[in-house]
Amino acid sequence: MSLDKIKNLLDKNNFDFHFIESVDSTMSEVKKLIYNRDICLMANEQKKGFGRRGTTWESPKNNVYISILSKNILPIENHFLNNAFITNIICSVIENICNVKTQIKWPNDILINKEKIVL
Secondary structure (H helix, E strand, C coil), X not given: CCHHHHHHHHHHCCEEEEEEEXXXXXXXXXXXXXXXXXXXXXXXXXXXXXXXXXXXXXXXXXXXXXXXECCCCCCHHHCHHXXXXXXXXXXXXXXXXXXCCCEXXXXXXXXXXXXXXXX
């Protein structure tokens, strides 16, 4: 799917879409943006990506790295539900488009044939 199609699809669902070729971290970058709508920020490379609890996140070039910033509709105690919801949606899209079975390794790694996918 082209970046324009992604942008149009997200726009219809109240998201602003930002694509940056290379960033230190999508999470750090998305937090810098001022927003009135939800934001999806996508990058082709992260130079200083990080995971939960500050762990290093290997982020080689030519993959897809996404951070989503949305208005919290759940109490902070239930923030993991947003992650579970989005990860399940991504799995559903992959299964429907690619006709493969996916699995989730908590919190958000998507596996096909027990291998983490790299887009």
